[in-house]
Structure formats: C-alpha cells, structure tokens
Amino acid sequence: MMAYVMRRVLYAIPIALGVSIVCFSLVYLAPGDPLQTLLPEDASAETIEIVKKAYGLDQPLPMQYLIWLGRAITGDLGMSIATGRQVSGEILKALSNTIILSVGAITLSFSLAFGLGIMAGYLHGRWTDRLLTGLAVVGVSVPNYWLGIVLVIIFSVEYQLLPATGMGPGGSGTFNLLDPAHLKHLMLPVVTLSLIPMGIITRTARAAVAEALNQDFVQTLRAKGLREWAVATHVVRNALPQVLAVMGLQFGYLLGGSILVETIFTWPGTGFLLNKAILTRDIPVLQGTILVLAIFFVVTNLMVDLLQTAVDPRMQRR
C-alpha cells in the first residue's frame, strides 16, 4: 500500500511540472510583446533595456521559466501589474473566498446527490428513478451562469428575498459565516454552483448502486438473513469508489469553473480575479492564479485516487 502511495505521489510530480510549463507558456500565446503592457509607446531604447533587465525578459525562455518556477516554489509569484501588490497575497485572499463558495456547494450537492442517487439506484426503473434521472440530465445540461441569472430574477428582482451580488453588507473582509445577513449572500451562488455537480453525481451514484445491487453478494447476504439496511451499507460501500472519483473531479471543477458564477454574483474569488486579470492583461496574476488552481486540481486528484484505493483496494492501478 505504501509503495503504491509513493508511486502515485512521484507520478504527480512530472504532471505538476508539465502544468507549470503550460501556465508559463500561456503568456507567450498572447499577440504582441509582454513589454507593451508595461511601457508607453514612445519609451526610449535605454528605458526598454532597463525594464527588460528588471523583469528578466532579456534572458532566454527556458531560463526565464526556471527563474519563475524557482520563485513560485518559494511562494513569490511576482507583483501584479495592475495593482502593484504581491500576487500571492491577492490569490490567497481570493482563494479563501472561492473555497467558502466551493465548500458550500460541495456540502449541498454531494449530500443531496448521493442520497438521491442511492434512492434512484434502489428504485431502478420506477417513475421516481425516471424523474430523478430526468432532473439529473437537466442539471447537467443547464448553463450555470444562466441559472444564476434566472435565480437572481426570481429571488432578487421579483420577490426581493435574497441579495443579488456581493459577499456581504460590509464587503469580503468582514465575512462572518454565522451572521444570517452574510449567509443570505451565500445562498444564491452556492445553489447555482451546485446544480451541475448534483446532476453528474446523481447519475454516477445511481449507476454505481444499480451495478452493485446486481452483484451476487447481495443475494447471498439477503439469503443469510441480513436486514435490508445492513445490506444497503454493503451496497453503498461497493458503490463508493466510483462516486468518490467523480466527487473529486467535481471539486476541482468547482474551484476552476467558478469564474462564471463569481462574475455574475460579483463574488471576490479566484474566478473574479482571473476575469479582472484577463481584462487588464495582468500577466503575473494570470500565471499565478492558473498555476495555483491547476496545482490544487492535481493535488485533489491525487487525494481522490489514494482515497479510492483506501476504500476499495482492488482499484490499485499500475
């Protein structure tokens, strides 16, 4: 088991390196010189040289990458061109806000979806199952930014129950989870974000439970006289690895894909930061945010993989 864990961790390292290379080279996809964003057009040749040296842009590309990587590992992701502040500080603040949102969405969607999926798996073929499957398909197909707008229309415009934007009456600095006024700001974004994961996890759980119910051991356990809820525990345990894998993927998706929902609700998270960075062509922030989010995703996948093997040792790969 330990050997497998070590192997998986070691395997994740070249992936992380590859991810960092992709993040770094994203900048060079941009048309034009990175220098254009820093300097006015009529800057003299000497100024250009000085700025080039200061940002390390006069070095060959692989060298620039290694310097950037070295700094990134120690936590220094450079300075934002737009605001002049440390990139890592901004990312940390934004990440904490996004995590609040993601954890909320996860709690809501995972618990609900797993329960509904188990129910649908047990009631396979009946109208409840069809209804839940239909709802799951709807959940997967709906564009979540549109759903956010519709929810805002219903709850903020028509009935004025919940606030439309923002993270709290005092801004993100004063966010307090136990304060109901702040919780109201949390509700709409969380519901919007949780819809797609709910759809996917319900479908996966339903398929996994239905598959597990078809196996021989269920019949054996029932024949031996085990009570139904105890049999259900075994069924759920068999269905768990598949569902965990999808849950892990969805967590990564929630972190990286929250950009649209955060834009609608003006939630100051990493998605919002990314949006601003793209608009202002703030390259250090862009590189840093994507790197942090992608590494998070790699680590999450690793955790999910290890968790899967812990729950069901048959799933060890390679």
Added chain:
Amino acid sequence: MLHSVAEASATSPLDAPIEASIKTRGYWQTVGYRLRYDYLTLSFGVIVLLLILSAVFAPLLAPADPYQTSLIYRLKPFGYKDFLLGTDELGRDMLSRLLYGGRMSLSMGILPVLTATCIGGLLGIVAGYAGGAINMAIMRTMDVFYAFPSILLAVAISGAMGGGMVNGMVSLTLIFIPPLCRVAETATTQVRNLDFVEAARASGARAFNIIGHHILGNVLGPVFVYASSLVSVSIIIASGLSFLGLGVEPPMPDWGLMLNTLRQAIYINPALAALPGVLIFVTSICFNLLSDGLRTAMDVRLA
C-alpha cells in the same frame, strides 16, 4: 438423371437456390434498427435538426436585420409592433438576433468538437497502435492537459490569445483533444491485441491498411458517442466564453454574449434577459439526450 418431363419440372432439394440459413445483421444495421424504434431519441434528433436548419436558414427566417439598432424601441416587451420577441437594449429585434446568434453558438459548439475528434482520434489511434514509447509520450502529454479543469483552461488560453471567435474555437478544440485522444487510445488498445490483428500483421498487411480496415470500425463507435456528448458541453463553454467577453465580439449576435449584455434588462423585462439562456439550455439538453440515445443504440453489450 431425368426420366420424364414431370421429374424435370419438379424441384429437388439439390436444385433449391442456396440461401443463407441464418439471416445475420451487421453492426451498423443493428444500430439503425435500434434507432428506428427509439422514438424518444428520434424526436430529439428532429429538434436538433430543426435548430441547425433554423440557424442555417437564418437570413431567410429572420424578420429584421439583427444589426439594426433603434434608439426609440429599446427593451420593448414581447409582441410589440413587429417585434415578435421584443427588442434588446440597443433596439435590435430579438427574434432575428436569436436566429443569427444560433449560427454563432452552434458553430462554436460543433466545429471545435469536430476538429478535436479528427486530431484527438488520430493521436489516440497512433498512440494505441504504436504502443511503447510513442504511446507513453502522447498519453503523458495528454495527462498534463487533463490536470486542468476545462473551463479554466479554455478561459486561460482564450484570454491569453486575446479573445475573439477564432481564438475561442482554437481554445475549445485544445481542451477537447485530450479526452477524445484517451477514448480513441483505449479503444485502439483493446482491438489491437486481438487475434485477427495479429493475423493481419502476420499476413503482411501494412499498418495503414490494418488501421483503416480493422481498427477504425471499432474505434469510431465509442469516439462518435463521446464526441456527441461533448457538443453540449462545447456549446455551454462557448457561450460562457462569449459571456465573459472572450468569444464572439459585439455587435455580432451570440447567445452567450446576449445573456451578458441583457443583464441590465433584468429589472425592466426579466423574461427577455433569460431568453438566450433558454435556447442554450434547450440545445444542450437535446444534444445530451440524443447522444445518450445513440450510446444505447451503439452499445455492443446489449442484446
């Protein structure tokens, strides 16, 4: 030996025409047969066809010019004068905008998936057939791109390249290549190790012929089904990119872009603001259910 006219005209069992004793159906015929009686999937296919046709024939169907602005008739409700679905925030007819917008949204949904299927499928088949070092090289590179959440990568590539429709399509193609490559590689690996491929290679068939004749038929099925499920994802992500201002640029009509620009209309005419999203939703769900039906029809494991 013929003994009489009567015998000559009598048909003996030996003279009976040779018929196949078992009527067999090929794979694709089975798929067609299953689809013919799957009324649900057929109806979704019809809806998808109607959507595509309405987009293709938008110039003929649209009642007004989608770029014609008007300062007086802004954000008018449904059925106001000639405007069947009202007007948007610049006074343009919504129905025409939606029809023309369908062209953008559908092409940004279908074209990247098509391109990615060709490229990813090719890479996957090469990786699966060659095996060894080439397989490792291709699949590890794909793993690196797999490590990104797709929307993040699409936004990042699109944003880095500077937005615009072409860049949006390029970034969408790039994010769909890894999963399609993986599906193709899995299918190819499964077939490649079977005996008849060994026999073909032993008999001297060239790799090109083996791939074209044996492997392609087995790979196309799973790849096609997966690609059709990607179309709805592509439409949603493409509209999302336009929503963020990274895809289609104004004044071109596009459902995602319209969702963004109509946000200010929420307090005046909420139904109008939600309308483009309804179309995205309907298109996406129809493609989803169509691909589900196709998957059931093409499943080898069902009787």
